[in-house]
Amino acid sequence: MDKNKIFDGKTFEDLTKDIYENQQNKKLQLDLLIQEIHGMIQTMDDAVLITPLIKELFEVAIKNDEHLVKLASVWQRIIGKSNNDEDGMLLSESEKEDLIAALQDDVDDIQQRAEKIKHEKESNTKGFEA
Numbered sequence: 360m361d362k363n364k365i366f367d368g369k370t371f372e373d374l375t376k377d378i379y380e381n382q383q384n385k386k387l388q389l390d391l392l393i394q395e396i397h398g399m400i401q402t403m404d405d406a407v408l409i410t411p412l413i414k415e416l417f418e419v420a421i422k423n424d425e426h427l428v429k430l431a432s433v434w435q436r437i438i439g440k441s442n443n444d445e446d447g448m449l450l451s452e453s454e455k456e457d458l459i460a461a462l463q464d465d466v467d468d469i470q471q472r473a474e475k476i477k478h479e480k481e482s483n484t485k486g487f488e489a
Contacts (some may be wrong), residue, residue, distance in 0.1 A: 363454075365430075365434055371431070371434055371438070373452070374427060374430065374431050375431060377427060378424060378427045378428060378431065381420075381423070381424050381427065382424065385398070385417070385420055385421075385424075388415065392410070396409060396413070408483065411479070412479065413478050414436065415472055415475070417471065418472065419472060422465060422468070422469060425465075426462075426465065433458070446471065
């Protein structure tokens, strides 16, 4: 196993760089989004409609970063185990099950959020048509 390559030419260094850059980009995006939307909010009702959508967008982005951090920590363990252990067992069965369960929970959560955003978008669109 090539210890430097995680997948498709991605190295551990690339992964950590992606995590850092995502964090910096998210901060910039939040600042720009708030500046752009600030001028559009005329009433308290506008703010009440827009704020939850912004919150959902950033929660999904944060979840994505959490997945990258989890991947980095798993890869770090793989590197550590392969350096110390040559028995080939990188994760125990319970660790594998825990990891799969955590990923499934995240997938379910993201799907629920996507459905909620879709439903809110449809509700807001219908409200504007009336």
